[in-house]
Amino acid sequence: MYTPEEAACRMNGELRVGGQGGSLSPFFRVDSRDVQPGDVFVAMKGQNDDGHRYIRAAAKRGAGAVILEKSRRGEWFPEADDLGITMIAADDPERAVASLARDWLAEISPTVVGITGSVGKTTTREFLYAILKDNIKTHAAVKSYNTLIGCAMTILAMPPDTDVLLLELGTNHPGEIAELVRYYPVTHGLITEITDAHIEGLGSLEGVLSAKMEITESDALRFLSYNSDNTMLNDAIHAWLSRLPEGRRVKAVGVGWAPSDATISDISLRLSDDGEAFLSFLLKTADAMYPCDARVFGKQHARNIAYALIFALELGVSPEFALAAVSRLATLSGRGKIYNLRRGGLLIDESYNANPGSLSYALKNVLEANVSQELRRVAILGGMREMGAESAHWHEVVMSRASLFDDIYLIGSEWDSFETQQAALRGRWETTESFINEMNAVDFAGALILLKGSRFYELERLIPLLADVK
Numbered sequence: 001m002y003t004p005e006e007a008a009c010r011m012n013g014e015l016r017v018g019g020q021g022g023s024l025s026p027f028f029r030v031d032s033r034d035v036q037p038g039d040v041f042v043a044m045k046g047q048n049d050d051g052h053r054y055i056r057a058a059a060k061r062g063a064g065a066v067i068l069e070k071s072r073r074g075e076w077f078p079e080a081d082d083l084g085i086t087m088i089a090a091d092d093p094e095r096a097v098a099s100l101a102r103d104w105l106a107e108i109s110p111t112v113v114g115i116t117g118s119v120g121k122t123t124t125r126e127f128l129y130a131i132l133k134d135n136i137k138t139h140a141a142v143k144s145y146n147t148l149i150g151c152a153m154t155i156l157a158m159p160p161d162t163d164v165l166l167l168e169l170g171t172n173h174p175g176e177i178a179e180l181v182r183y184y185p186v187t188h189g190l191i192t193e194i195t196d197a198h199i200e201g202l203g204s205l206e207g208v209l210s211a212k213m214e215i216t217e218s219d220a221l222r223f224l225s226y227n228s229d230n231t232m233l234n235d236a237i238h239a240w241l242s243r244l245p246e247g248r249r250v251k252a253v254g255v256g257w258a259p260s261d262a263t264i265s266d267i268s269l270r271l272s273d274d275g276e277a278f279l280s281f282l283l284k285t286a287d288a289m290y291p292c293d294a295r296v297f298g299k300q301h302a303r304n305i306a307y308a309l310i311f312a313l314e315l316g317v318s319p320e321f322a323l324a325a326v327s328r329l330a331t332l333s334g335r336g337k338i339y340n341l342r343r344g345g346l347l348i349d350e351s352y353n354a355n356p357g358s359l360s361y362a363l364k365n366v367l368e369a370n371v372s373q374e375l376r377r378v379a380i381l382g383g384m385r386e387m388g389a390e391s392a393h394w395h396e397v398v399m400s401r402a403s404l405f406d407d408i409y410l411i412g413s414e415w416d417s418f419e420t421q422q423a424a425l426r427g428r429w430e431t432t433e434s435f436i437n438e439m440n441a442v443d444f445a446g447a448l449i450l451l452k453g454s455r456f457y458e459l460e461r462l463i464p465l466l467a468d469v470k
Contacts (some may be wrong), residue, residue: 228254382453383412
């Protein structure tokens with residue numbers, strides 16, 4: 001990709017060649033535990049840790065180069081030969097790598113799809129990738145890399161013949177997405193939804209909306225899709241479109257249950273006895289009607305699939321090919337994957353994360369799921385993080401929405417902020433570990449279990465204890 005000399009110049013950095021030298025690997029890592037031989041390790045200083053502490057560990061794992069702070073070069077440059085690693089010192093390693101990624105993106109010049117929103121980013125990205133990958137040379141992150149450095153790592157690993165790049169754009173403070181699209185100009189944007197996720201850093205629902213709307217600050221934007229059922233978002237999109245300067249055109253496509261540019265109807269969700277999920281719906285546009293069938297759990301995924309289909313068609317994929325790819329879609333781990341319980345019943349793994357919107361969807365899906373066998377509804381819920389001053393309110397709201405479940409188990413201190421008289425509540429635990437220690441006393445046979453909570457609680461640890469994991 002780039003030689004160390006070229007990279008140092010582009011990053012306005014100072015170079016110390018150690019080991020064998022040679023071109024930099026396209027694979028950049030910020031966690032020394034992920035380093036593979038030849039990779040570039042980026043030593044970043046965070047709130048709770050300092051990546052410079054792990055330079056030796058990265059070198060031991062075979063890193064070919066390290067990007068570090070200029071203020072630390074006196075400490076580390078003398079060790080370059082002993083460690084056998086090339087070093088580039090930059091004022092700010094994160095933004096230096098982002099600048100390098102910006103240059104690589106400009107050289108390859110693919111169509112750039114940027115996906116943001118409070119829920120559904122990763123799922124929609126994965127669905128879109130699955131539809132595009134056999135028809136268009138498409139590159140996407142292998143994980144939820146949705147920060148400045150995360151997007152940079154995705155871009156730098158992009159092959160030079162890439163036609164479409166899929167990026168996730170995350171945020172928990174104002175200005176973050178605006179910075180992302182300045183570095184990586186998005187041509188095709190998507191705002192999946194606006195909910196109370198990350199409200200602690202963004203202040204209010206209006207703050208969340210404003211942060212997500214920053215995607216429209218991309219000067220390259222020419223296509224934008226969005227959730228037209230969200231009144232705040234729908235109004236904000238139309239207001240923005242009305243302010244566009246004369247001569248600038250952005251095609252906007254709203255997707256919703258209510259009549260819109262792309263309307264979802266006739267939705268059906270079914271679960272077989274062995275845990276196979278079947279989701280079907282119709283997607284109607286001004287030009288055609290598209291019957292969609294996929295093996296995914298969750299009615300909210302109809303919208304994620306609709307987004308993916310709309311983008312695929314916009315990017316030139318034939319309807320026949322796109323719909324065939326939709327039929328092969330499968331639910332991702334942590335986002336609705338289904339397991340068989342050892343003693344009969346099903347477990348729905350929604351453990352990846354939780355906010356009021358996604359948790360409400362999940363509760364509704366489990367209650368409404370069409371299951372041929374009689375299964376009692378059970379919810380094992382971890383607390384929702386980053387709710388700020390509204391945390392108690394939203395946890396109480398979610399509990400009221402779980403009132404039709406047969407059994408409810410709560411994990412995390414967030415649930416302690418209010419009292420509830422629900423008869424279905426079977427107990428509260430401060431940690432997942434404490435719940436595991438007492439779980440053997442609970443009989444989950446014949447249950448349809450929803451497992452959902454913030455990543456902090458690592459509820460996926462419960463899956464092998466309850467279900468047959470293949």
